[in-house]
Structure formats: C-alpha cells, structure tokens
Amino acid sequence: MCKIMSLFLTLVFAFFPLNFSAHAAKKEFIFGLLLVGPYNDHGWSQAHYEAAKAVEKELEGVKLLYIDKVNPADRPGVTIPQLVDELVSKGAKFIIANSDDMKDGIREAAEQHPDVYFLHISGDDVLTGKAPKNLSNLMGKMEYGKMMAGFVAAMTTKTGKIGYLGPLVNDETRRLAVSSYLGAKYAWEKVLKRDPKKLIFQVSWIGFWFNIPGVTADPTQVTQNFFNSGFDVVISGIDTTEALVVAGQKRKEGKNVWAIPYDYKDACNEAPEACLGVPYFNWKPGYIHFVKSAMNGNWRQEWLWLEPDWHDINNPDTSSVGFTPGPALKPEVKKALAEFQKKLGDGSLNLFVGPLYYQDGSVFLSKGEQATDTKIWYMKQLLKGMIGPSSAK
Template identity: 25%
Template structure:
C-alpha cells in the first residue's frame, strides 16, 4: 500500500531503519499528535481516569510540542478498529490503546499504517515493527494490599471482584491471596466475576454479594468506585482504591490504593518521537520503576499493620523481594516454585492458574 505522510506543518518523517527487529527513527519530529483510545469514561475514577491523567501530565510536560486527541467508551472489538483507523487518518503520529481487549484491533490497524506508532497497554502482541506494548506489575501492589487485607480481616474472609479471566487479573488474585495468607494462615478468598471493566451497577452487586458472604475486605480489578461505595454501607468493611487513589472514600472504607502512574511513560514515548530516538519495545515496570504506586495508608489501618505493608512495598521496590517467590504450589497441589525460586516473566504473563488455597475455577 502507499506509505502515508502524516506530519503537519511540512515536517518530514525521518527514514526508518531496522535494528535488531526494532523500528528506530533517524530524525525527530517538530510536533507530535498523540491519540488515546479509552475503554471507559474519563470520569470513571479508576483505570481510564488514570490514563487520562497521564495524558494531561504529558501535555503539561511537553507543552506546544504535542497535541492530543482521545475517544472514551470505545468497546473492545470491531468498533475499536474503526476508531483506530479514524485516528490514524486524522494525522496522529502515535496512538495509545489503553485496554487489553484492543490487542487484535491495534495490530490489525498498525499493519495498515506502518508510519504511525501504536502503543498497546497490557498486551503482548507486536505483530509489526510499529507496535510496542506497555504494562505495569500490578501484582506488586496486590502484594501490599493483600498484606493489609490479611491482617485487618475479622471474619478471615476477603473478596476479589474480577473483571475478566485474563493473566493480569489472575496474577492479582494470586498475589493478594499469597500475601494475605502469609500474615494470616486462616484467611480465605472468594472471587466474583463481573465480566466488565466498568459497570458501576454490576460492580456494586458483586461487592454486595461478597459482603453477604461475610467478606469484610474487598479488593477489585474493575474500574469504578462502586465497590467502595457499597462497602461504605456496612461498618467494618474495607477496600482499596483501584488504578487511582479514590481518595473520596478515605480514611475508610478506602484504606490504601494501587495507583497506576502512566504519565512518565507517555511523556518518555512522545519525547522519543520528538528526539528521533523512538524504538519498538515491551515495557513491564512496577513499584521500583514508579509505574505502580501505593496510595496513602490511612489512620484506619493500625500502625503495626501499616509498617508491615510498607516493608513489603519497600522490599519489592528495592528488588530484594519478588511477590511470586517459592515455595508455592498450584491450586491442584502440584509443585510450582521451589523454596526461594522466583516466577519468570513468561509464566506470569500467561498465568491462567490459581495458587494452592484459592477455591473455585477460572472461567473459560
């Protein structure tokens, strides 16, 4: 197909060179137009809100060297391909697709627009040289939240609201349970699947169902504040901010949070286009790299519990501790990790099994 020029103001795209299978650009751009595709509304208070905060921070950092466009509430599927095509035709130099379910659409459209860079959040497919992937080690934050959960539950029952049964969510369930169990051998975990990223009504129903099972600590892998709002109706039930701080529910039921910090990555990638140093890559950073932050642990958490949670956070950040360190068995009791053995990234990225002690099946 005809290669397209997409730069404004007469700026010319530098020639591309292939180095080690990665696309590097020999000449920078005078200005970048960046597009963002969001699975939910920017006001969801969670996942999409935090991605949009990253976009705004990137704009502030780069000033008039960057222009952005975004579209919210884009369903994962065929409609995403249409939206991405429109963004590509509108003159974007780089497009960030911010949900796992955009993976196939991102790669399909990228193949049609080789001069445009595509960045897919939480995916693993890079079918063409102009597709990069980026993710965050959310399971590291779950280790901290799980520690708090295990120490603060009175019923010894914690709950987890899952969105979809994908490796990222399974990692979170396992990490939460492992670390709750480390500090409380009597703890159990119940998983309710909402089958949505953002649906406040479904998320609230899931939280209510868990509370009716005597769960008094709720973790979520969905995007709205509805689970915290539901928790607030029952004294003694606590939860955590997901993706963003959700500070409006402090000091309880929101006692801490996993905060996704996308601003540095967005700024870095657009700056690389401006500098002419952009290259294809796969990024998976965590607490140590600053992409995962632990929100304020409130005074509703006893001082000794807070200290233990912060110790877990700091040991992960320094690299001294990995949340998936053996001995660990799989749910069926078969050996997985030996004493001191650490899970490799390939296993984690494809994780579709529960660890020993988690009940229930992973939906197919």
C-alpha cells in the first residue's frame, strides 16, 4: 500500500509544476458561453448556442468556448466561479452566462476577474447597482413575442380555455405570462368581439426552467392535465418543448389541440402539425454588440432590453425578438396576426395601457396610464382575470 501511495505522490508532484494551460493563438479573441441546458434543447439554450456560433462565424478572429448543462442537478459540485476560472485559463476575455439561475455565481466570478468582461442574460444586477463595472445585462423584449403567442392562441381556441405552462415564479416569468394574457384578451375582446367572461387563461408553474425529475412538477403531466380538462391551446413558458410534444401526441389520439413553444426559432419542428407558432429570441444582435465592445476595448456597463426590428421581426441580423408562424396556424389567423404585428410596430396599439389591475385587485395601471419599462420589468403580480398563483405558496 505504501509503495502505491509514494508512487502516486511522486507522479502528482512531478507533473504539478507544469503549466498546461492552452495558450491561444495571438490574434484570437476567445469568448465563453455557459448554457444552463443542453445545447440542443430546441429551446432557450439552443437559441443562445446558435447565436454564439453565428457570432463566431461572422466576426473574424473570434472563437467560442462553451459548456452546456450548467446547473447543479446535471453537474453536481460544479460552480459558476469554477467554470469561469476554467474559461479564463483557456484565454476567454468575455463570458456569457445564459441563465437567471447563474445570477449570483456570475457576479461572484465577475468580481474575481475584473479584467474579463461578463454578460448575464435576463438579469438586472446593473439596474439594481449590484453589478461590478465589468458585468452587463442583456434581454430581448419578449413581451411582444408573448403577446403574439397569446393573440394566436385566443384566435384559435375552440373552448376558450388557454393554458400557460410557466417555469418558476419571478418578475420575468410573471411579465411574460401577463403579456400572453394581454395578447389573448385583445384578440378575444377586440378582434373576435366575444364575451370577456368566456375566456379562461390559466397559469401553472412547474418550479424551474426545465424538468428536473423529482424536484419540479413534470411539464409533460401539467400539459396533459391542461388538455384533459378542456384546454385546447397551451402556451409554453419553459426552456424545453414538452408542451408541443404532448400536443402532438394528443392530436394523434384525435384531440384537436395546439401548443405554442418558446425560445427557439425552429422549435415547431418537434410537432409541426400542432404548432401555432413560436415566439423566439435572436441573441445574435445583442451578442455581436457586446463581443465587439469587449474586443475593441470600448466596453461600458449596460443594461440592454432589445426590441424586435418592426420592419422585419424575423431578420436574424437586426431583430432580437421574432415570431415564426407555425404550420397549424389557419390562414385567416395568420392574416390577423400580421395586422396585429403592424399595429404593435407602428405604436398605434399598446396593450400595457390602463385600466389594468393586479390579481389582488390593486391598481397596476390607472385609466389611460401607459406602463413604463421598469413597471413592466418588475411585474409584481399576475393580472386580474388570469387564473393561477402570482407567487409561490
């Protein structure tokens, strides 16, 4: 036994002083990406992965290093600061953390590496003043995408019952659920001119951005419950595509149901026949902006909440938020959607206008009041008229 130990020790310390860290070729600018889910999840993480790949291709001398499934359930014991150390040792000068879940870890890492730039997606550390100077925030105005999702859901539903498959409960997810509801309400009351009382909009939260067996509620089951209790459209707010997959299965069983996935422009491919469309993020414009400013040394701390490009919301180079109409979308709804988009784009229609009330009856926006960005960003409750909890019990 002793011999083994001494052999082992000798080996360890013989190699220890060697420095193996890979030195990148001089001109290369390396940026790192931490993905919370699998890079091919057809959802949130894939949208980030493909944007980063596009940046790597488009900008000369830029190289991407990424690691996916960065969450304590998939990689027990692995921390964000540890992975950032790793990326920095491989030469990364700019690092993107793509999840709300990484908020604390990336701030800690940014403080440890003041000479490296950081971007936290969906966070607000810059707004709250908690972020060190080398940390910025980026988000897309998905409110618009979700309004479109709600719009086509209400235009399509036969039963008047729309389900919203929510992740965890926070300002962001409430904001997006509310936007979907406002889009649905507009379609139902203003376009279809139907009785407001006959529209049911219910939110069910699973507890995290994707399914973690034994920890979160199972999104497959939650979606099935929706469809089994008379809901015929489910809008997904989670990172992965369970809602659409279940809708596809139910259609095969002969049920007339639809789903609207989220995050990734080609998400409909999982079950095209059930897909009404997908509101998606296009991270490329935002990424390019930050990679360039980190590369050229004109970095400044920013909190960016990027709009769709209303001339063409599906332009991959300019629009940070888009909506891919799905194969299951009826032609007349598609036409109405185009009209709806045009009104949102030219500013003639703003759904965040009072009177709107929070779920507990208190005033969110008084009559005629238009919501400010911060009021929308920090959405404190769901709105009156929506069913489902505004916070965790």
